[in-house]
Amino acid sequence: MQEHHPETPGKISDAPMNGREIEARIAEAKEALGSRVLILCHHYQPDIIARFADHMGDSLHLSRLAASRKEARYIVFCGVYFMAETADILSAPEQEVYMPDPGAGCPMADMARLDQVERCWRELTERVGETILPITYVNSSAEIKQFCGRHKGVVCTSGNAAKVMDWAFEQAPRVLFLPDQNLGRNTALAKGIPKEEIALWDRRKAELQGDPDRARVILWDGFCPVHVRFTPEQVIGLRTQHPGIRIIVHPECTETVVRLADGSGSTEYLIREVREAESGSVFAVGTELRLVKRLASTLPDRTVYPLDEEHSICIDMSRSTPERLLVVLEGLLQGQAPGRIQVSAETAEWSRVALERMLAIS
Structure with missing residues (x-):
């Protein structure tokens, strides 16, 4: 921590x-x-x-x-x-x-300690040299942002991760994406990067899962404890209960949940989608419960369900x-x-x- x-x-x-x-x-x-x-x-x-x-x-x-x-x-x-x-x-x-x-x-930011990231970087650069550039999600400590600054890297948000990844690939053929594996994976897949070119760094074992020579995106294995609680079963269940419902989720959710949803994006995206929808629209939103409830209360002419009401509070x-x-x-x-x-x-x-x-x- x-x-x-x-x-x-x-x-x-x-x-x-x-x-x-x-x-x-x-x-x-x-x-x-x-x-x-x-x-x-x-x-x-x-x-x-x-x-x-x-x-x-x-x-x-x-x-x-x-x-x-x-x-x-x-x-x-x-x-x-x-x-x-x-x-x-x-x-x-x-x-x-x-x-x-x-x-x-x-908790997600705490999953990437500077000493862990430096060890990962040493081992990766010993293998692939200077062909890799670090990107850190803004949900990271100042120490990790500093690490990226020192190593020609960059910060991203959930809203601009795709643009930032494009920029990074203009600088180097590989990226190390910190600390949220789900945002990194969902962004890479949306860009058409094949799964076999996406590897995962196991921070506990300090080893790479995947082929470093083939990998274009190396993900740190962090995650948001709130967003990984959303499940495919919840998406399928809400579609069954409410035919025609539009399901939108945050890209910190797992790949499967994002794939099953109708759209994914930052908190600002989720808010905009509901606000700009027609009166009478029905949504389920996969993110922190307080934001979902605020959308439901401030836009009463739309119906807004939480994807999971029981486990989606950030303590x-x-x-x-x-x-x-x-x-x-x-x-x-x-x-x-x-x-x-x-x-x-x-x-x-x-x-x-x-x-x-x-x-x-x-």
Whole structure:
């Protein structure tokens, strides 16, 4: 697991407060801070947090907002750790980034440690030389983004992975795709790359499954614990129950689920598909439950089912609570807020290189 070194969230007070009082104090603190604070909220955050957001979006969209809003001295990122790191990397030096709970990590990002990736890279380059280039999904640690920056590589998102892979193949005949094997595999297959030219690096055994000489895409074996829970049986079952339903899923889902779905794409794609559909349309959406329920409640003239209602909550996204948000905001007013996220200068420099390569492609 990555070592996030989270700070312990501060206390509000010893006296218990009810939810309304906490929300009122959040609103007061936010008003007192004014334009000095920017609250960013990922789509997977709880509704009670989302209502205080200045902007909602996917991780990279929010980080780019952080970089463009120079008037905000403080950026409070309600999401998970790698998102706040990216915001810190892209924001101005005088801006400070905070999280309600810095212990909110990402299991997928934690599946690619720098020492593991460096060993993989040594072994691959000993075999294939400089014919390989690394791509890391934005859902990765700053250390892995730094690694890609140093090795002529690039960052991608679920929305631009195909474009980034095209760019990478213009630079080298092979790519190492980190850390999500499913996004990498689904992107490669959609581009027409045969399965026999896709290999998998087993991070635990530190060995390649596949032929390195033949492989054009080498996948790291990470995955999102939420998105891999969606199954072909769920897709088939919903089609049986609701003839004519349109099923759309996130590309972090398995290859089989993506193949059986009617479409796949980023959170922004999923939102756009439902929003732009005709009134009366029926959807099932395979992604984090809170986003699916928000679509259903905000677009009542469409029917939106979760592909799986039981197992599709991201626990780490639940760690942003009103109490912890209040501690940060009132701490900012007092000049002693917990939860600051700071990426070291060297890591930030090379991470920014990899991110800027992606931004130039997009």
